[in-house]
Amino acid sequence: xxxxxxDAMGGDNAPHEIIAGAVLARKQADIDITLVGDQxxxxxxxxxxxxxxxxxxxxxxxxxxxxxxxxxxxRKKKDASIFVATRLVAEKRCxxxxxxxxxxxxxxxxxxxxxxxxxxDRPGIGQVIPNVNGGFGLLCDAGAVADCKPLNLxxxxxxxxxxxxxxxxxxxxxxxxxxxxxxxxxxxxxAQETYKLLKKANLNFTGNIESKDLVxxxxxxxxxxxxxGNVVLKTVEGxxxxxxxxxxxxxxxxxxxxxxxxxxxxxxxxxxKMFDYAEYGGAPLxxxxxxxxxxxxxxxxxxxxxxxxxxxxxxxxxxxxxxxxATS
Amino acid sequence: xxxxxxDAMGGDNAPHEIIAGAVLARKQADIDITLVGDQxxxxxxxxxxxxxxxxxxxxxxxxxxxxxxxxxxxRKKKDASIFVATRLVAEKRCxxxxxxxxxxxxxxxxxxxxxxxxxxDRPGIGQVIPNVNGGFGLLCDAGAVADCKPLNLxxxxxxxxxxxxxxxxxxxxxxxxxxxxxxxxxxxxxAQETYKLLKKANLNFTGNIESKDLVxxxxxxxxxxxxxGNVVLKTVEGxxxxxxxxxxxxxxxxxxxxxxxxxxxxxxxxxxKMFDYAEYGGAPLxxxxxxxxxxxxxxxxxxxxxxxxxxxxxxxxxxxxxxxxATS
Numbered sequence: 001x002x003x004x005x006x007d008a009m010g011g012d013n014a015p016h017e018i019i020a021g022a023v024l025a026r027k028q029a030d031i032d033i034t035l036v037g038d039q040x041x042x043x044x045x046x047x048x049x050x051x052x053x054x055x056x057x058x059x060x061x062x063x064x065x066x067x068x069x070x071x072x073x074x075r076k077k078k079d080a081s082i083f084v085a086t087r088l089v090a091e092k093r094c095x096x097x098x099x100x101x102x103x104x105x106x107x108x109x110x111x112x113x114x115x116x117x118x119x120x121d122r123p124g125i126g127q128v129i130p131n132v133n134g135g136f137g138l139l140c141d142a143g144a145v146a147d148c149k150p151l152n153l154x155x156x157x158x159x160x161x162x163x164x165x166x167x168x169x170x171x172x173x174x175x176x177x178x179x180x181x182x183x184x185x186x187x188x189x190x191a192q193e194t195y196k197l198l199k200k201a202n203l204n205f206t207g208n209i210e211s212k213d214l215v216x217x218x219x220x221x222x223x224x225x226x227x228x229g230n231v232v233l234k235t236v237e238g239x240x241x242x243x244x245x246x247x248x249x250x251x252x253x254x255x256x257x258x259x260x261x262x263x264x265x266x267x268x269x270x271x272x273k274m275f276d277y278a279e280y281g282g283a284p285l286x287x288x289x290x291x292x293x294x295x296x297x298x299x300x301x302x303x304x305x306x307x308x309x310x311x312x313x314x315x316x317x318x319x320x321x322x323x324x325x326a327t328s
Numbered sequence: 329x330x331x332x333x334x335d336a337m338g339g340d341n342a343p344h345e346i347i348a349g350a351v352l353a354r355k356q357a358d359i360d361i362t363l364v365g366d367q368x369x370x371x372x373x374x375x376x377x378x379x380x381x382x383x384x385x386x387x388x389x390x391x392x393x394x395x396x397x398x399x400x401x402x403r404k405k406k407d408a409s410i411f412v413a414t415r416l417v418a419e420k421r422c423x424x425x426x427x428x429x430x431x432x433x434x435x436x437x438x439x440x441x442x443x444x445x446x447x448x449d450r451p452g453i454g455q456v457i458p459n460v461n462g463g464f465g466l467l468c469d470a471g472a473v474a475d476c477k478p479l480n481l482x483x484x485x486x487x488x489x490x491x492x493x494x495x496x497x498x499x500x501x502x503x504x505x506x507x508x509x510x511x512x513x514x515x516x517x518x519a520q521e522t523y524k525l526l527k528k529a530n531l532n533f534t535g536n537i538e539s540k541d542l543v544x545x546x547x548x549x550x551x552x553x554x555x556x557g558n559v560v561l562k563t564v565e566g567x568x569x570x571x572x573x574x575x576x577x578x579x580x581x582x583x584x585x586x587x588x589x590x591x592x593x594x595x596x597x598x599x600x601k602m603f604d605y606a607e608y609g610g611a612p613l614x615x616x617x618x619x620x621x622x623x624x625x626x627x628x629x630x631x632x633x634x635x636x637x638x639x640x641x642x643x644x645x646x647x648x649x650x651x652x653x654a655t656s
Contacts (some may be wrong), residue, residue, distance in 0.1 A: 132570045143508060146516040180471060180558040188474040188555045211559045212566030227516045230508040231539045231556055235563040238540030242460045243571045243599065250595035251588075257595045260579075263588030267578035271571065 001032045002315050005085040005094035008037035009063045010101020012297050019045045021304020026053050036085040060084045070104025082106050086113045089290040096291035096311035100299040114290040123287030124156040126163050128280045131217030138164050139222040143230035150193040157223045159286035162326040164221050166317045176209035176219035240275030282307035329360050330643050333413040333422035336365035337391045338429020340625050347373045349632020354381050364413040388412045398432025410434050414441045417618040424619035424639035428627040442618040451615030452484040454491050456608045459545030466492050467550040471558030478521040485551045487614040490654040492549050494645045504537035504547035568603030610635035
């Protein structure tokens with residue numbers, strides 16, 4: 001049975017929604033989920049959730065807060081739930097770790113406790129991006145490495161490609177480089193050098209993609225440095241949220257709007273959900289010796305459940321070996 | 329009287345919408361607009377537009393196409409409308425140039441024909457960004473300089489600040505650095521170094537801003553390298569367009585949606601317009617010895633009219649001197 005280590009203390013809605021997510025996942029599939037965190041609070045939450053399901057609990061005394069600096073929290077809070085959960089994977093007692101806590105701490109933990117792949121300079125974060133056709137693409141790096149060399153971007157491409165094939169079910173993912181123009185010679189020095197390397201790589205490289213086309217579904221893997229990737233991700237999220245707020249306002253601001261809003265409500269909620277990252281489970285950290293799924297801080301129980309199911313899919317399909325194969 | 333040189337041949341809808349924009353502007357204000365381009369086509373368009381207004385025309389035989397490379401088009405097509413129009417400003421025969429043609433060619437023309445300010449390493453493009461409160465901020469650089477040093481970003485900040493004060497009417501613009509976290513130590517090396525310099529600059533520097541907050545209206549000037557700025561801009565545009573398309577689909581896909589859509593139509597059109605850059609006139613090129621306003625390629629007559637009025641405002645308020653003051 002696949003074993004997931006769940007950081008019960010990480011995230012804006014921890015531990016309640018995190019544990020509720022574990023309950024949902026257990027109802028959906030036959031998996032073993034270890035809850036890592038403050039035992040008393042976890043037990044209390046299980047009572048609140050009125051569930052009969054039993055979960056193994058590993059008690060930890062410390063929690064990483066958003067104010068902790070990722071680079072020294074690993075040293076200062078060894079017993080934090082995210083590190084204890086990651087150690088369960090390193091010690092092969094669990095197959096994957098899932099957390100909605102501090103991304104920096106989770107990355108530091110994965111890199112130092114699980115270790116990087118041989119040959120991988122810097123691990124990257126893969127983030128699923130919805131498109132207007134109802135499909136998905138994968139952006140990598142979504143924020144792990146702010147300053148990148150061309151080699152890093154090529155490795156992100158290879159790892160994301162392996163993930164898109166193995167976990168997302170793409171046969172031959174279309175890999176595109178995020179750039180500020182479509183032609184080969186466009187963009188920063190980094191983009192131009194990366195373009196040359198991607199052309200030669202063992203990938204279905206389709207050239208540059210501009211960010212305005214990102215949600216159109218014309219590629220499956222979007223390659224980017226972590227700074228740009230993170231900016232894009234947060235722009236998509238911010239703009240989609242803001243536009244939907246304006247639409248909501250439009251649907252309440254006068255009589256005609258209110259009537260329209262009433263009739264449109266169900267349909268509009270579907271649109272809103274399409275761009276809500278909290279709905280998409282998590283973002284895999286690619287390039288470490290184990291499965292570590294990073295969830296949005298705002299994750300609710302459904303998002304946590306999706307992330308757990310995503311982790312299961314990574315384990316079932318032996319993602320780590322596939323990525324090692326793709327990058328060696 | 330203020331004299332504008334208008335590139336009649338640049339843009340997806342040239343010359344018809346460009347010249348229609350000139351007609352609108354002339355109806356609104358007492359300005360002199362010189363139409364630069366193919367004389368026969370301009371005269372034909374004026375007939376089509378059924379206007380009695382007379383415009384000085386300067387005939388040019390060449391047009392920059394989107395396929396031309398900006399770096400050699402200035403040499404190869406000396407008589408292209410954008411370069412002739414820019415020369416009118418350099419020779420003080422006009423006060424500002426407005427174009428919806430190739431941004432690269434317009435920039436090359438401005439830099440080599442008008443010249444850069446002394447001390448300004450690289451001119452930047454300022455782009456007005458709408459916010460959800462109905463207000464606006466200015467992003468700089470929006471795509472002129474893909475590879476930046478911290479000094480470039482500080483100069484963008486000072487120039488954009490001067491523009492925000494002089495042309496947009498902000499008393500004491502809140503200047504924020506676009507970054508992937510709010511804390512000072514976050515982000516790329518470039519962002520970290522720039523942060524230190526902006527703190528010391530003569531600016532109302534409010535710290536980092538994340539792209540998810542860009543359309544929230546919590547700052548007035550957003551400082552960025554041109555690669556990131558361009559990516560953000562195109563993401564805002566792409567996501568806003570895509571979300572509004574989905575909303576439109578939601579308002580037509582079933583009976584209840586159709587009824588709702590009918591009642592909501594007017595309100596939703598307002599939301600759609602808020603994020604349509606073609607509506608906002610143009611983007612000033614900051615750091616050259618003259619006013620050069622870059623319009624969106626898709627500009628319609630209203631956008632061209634707005635850009636002309638924006639150019640007038642730049643001239644009236646002596647933007648060039650204000651920027652020289654701010655950066656020297």
